Amino acid sequence: MTDADGLAALAAIFADPTRAAFCLALMDGRAWTAGELARHAGVAGPTATGHLHRMVDAGVLVEHRQGRHRYVRLAGPQVAQLVETLHAHRPAGPPARTLRAVTARAALEAARTCYDHLAGRLGVAVTDALTTTGLLDQDNGFAVTPAGLRWFDREMGVELVGRRPVARSCIDWTERRVHLGGAAGAALCATFLERRWVTRVGTGRALRVTDDGKTALRNLLGVEGLTNAA
Amino acid sequence: MTDADGLAALAAIFADPTRAAFCLALMDGRAWTAGELARHAGVAGPTATGHLHRMVDAGVLVEHRQGRHRYVRLAGPQVAQLVETLHAHRPAGPPARTLRAVTARAALEAARTCYDHLAGRLGVAVTDALTTTGLLDQDNGFAVTPAGLRWFDREMGVELVGRRPVARSCIDWTERRVHLGGAAGAALCATFLERRWVTRVGTGRALRVTDDGKTALRNLLGVEGLTNAA
DNA sequence: GCGACACTTCGGCGCGGCCCGAACCGTCGC
C-alpha cells in the first residue's frame, strides 16, 4: 500500500493547474524567480510561495536564493522527462481558438527547448541529421560514435567526456519522435544559442532560427526548409 | 494555460492513493472486477465505483460488463508505461518493516509481470539472453532479428507478424534496466505461463519460476541461478 | 537611514474530493 501512496504523492505534485503551469514554464531549463512564475500562472505571491515550497520538498524543484530573489528550476533531467511524458499523454484538449494561441502553438511546434536541449521540428531534424553519421540508436538512448565525438569537438567546440549519459533520447511532444537529449543535446543547444543560430522568443520555450542559423544548419548538417512560426 | 490544465487533469487521476493502488493492481495486465479492486485497496463498494467511473471517463481504464460483474483493465500499454514511469520516479519510501512486506517485495524483485510481459530479475535475464542473438537494441526499443523471429516461431510457437511495435523496451522498476515489452514480450510471457514455466503467486503481479521453468530456461537460453523469493 | 521591492507568514474563506451507510437495481442460482 505504501507503494501506491508514494505514486499518488508524486502525481499530486503535478495534479494542480498552477503547479503544472510552473513545471511547463520551467521546462525551458532556466531558473525562474517566484514572482515571475506567479505572474506567468496568474496567481498571487503567497499562492506561488506555497506551491514552490511543496515542490521543493518533494524534490521536483531545486531552489537557489540570491539576495531578495528566490530562483527555482527543475531538479534534473529525470523530472523534465516525467513532465514531458505526462504532457505527451495528457488528453488532447479542444484546439486553440484565439489567434494568439494558434501562433504560440505553431512557434512551439517549429522549434523550442525541451528542458536543456532542442526539440520541435528543429530538434528532430538536427537529431536525424546527426544519426546518419554521429549517433547510433541504442538501448534506451543514443550513443555518440567516434565520428560524432570528433564532430562535436571540431564543429561545436565541445569535448564530450566524463559524465554519463552523454546522449539520451527524448520523445517529442508534438512530433512524437525521438530527439537528442543528455549532455550532448544540452551542449548542442547551448552552442546554438551562443552562436545565435537560434534565439529565444519572448519568455517561454519557443525558439526562432536566425538567418545565420539557417545557413549554418544547411552547410553543417544539410538541414533545409526550417520554417518559423507563422 | 489549457496545456497545464490537461497535464494536471491527467496527473490528478493518479494523485489519489486508492486510484494509484488500483493502477498498480491492474499492472498485471488482467481485468479485475470492481469488488476485487475495492477489497484490494481497502475501500467500500461505492467508493470504488466512483473512482472507476472517473478513471474510465479519463480514458485510463476500459471496462467490460459481463452479467452482474464489471471488469476493468488498463486502457493500453501507454497507460501501463505511464504508471511504471511514475512508479519508478516516486520518492523512495521507508524500507519495508514487516516480514510480510519484505517477502512480498523480494518476490516482486525476483520475477513479476509488468502489464503483459515479464519483468524483475527474470525479465531482465531473459531479455539479456535474447539480446545476444534474437534482439537488437534500437531507437526507442528493440528490433527482433530474423534469427529472433525463427526462435520465437520454433521454440515458443509464436509467429510475430502484423501489428507494431513488435518489441518495446521497458525500464524495470527494481532493476533499473530495460527488458522486453511489446507484442514479443507479451507473447513470451503468455507462453511461459501456458507451459507453466512460471506461475502466478497469489493474486498480485509476482511470479514463481517452476522447476520445469528453470530447466527450460537453462536449456533454451542459458539462464542460470534464478532464485525465488525467500 | 529610508523607502521600494521580493518574498514570506498568518488567518480565514470556500470549493471540491474522498469516504461511507443506506437504499435501490439488475443478475444468478435454486
Add this chain to the structure above:
DNA sequence: GCGACGGTTCGGGCCGCGCCGAAGTGTCGC
C-alpha cells in the same frame, strides 16, 4: 419466484487544499 450477491445511486460528513489580503521580514538602491 425468491433470496444472495455484485454493483450503483443518493445523501451527507469531513478534511484537505487552493486561494487571497494584510501584515511582517529581509534586501537593495539612494
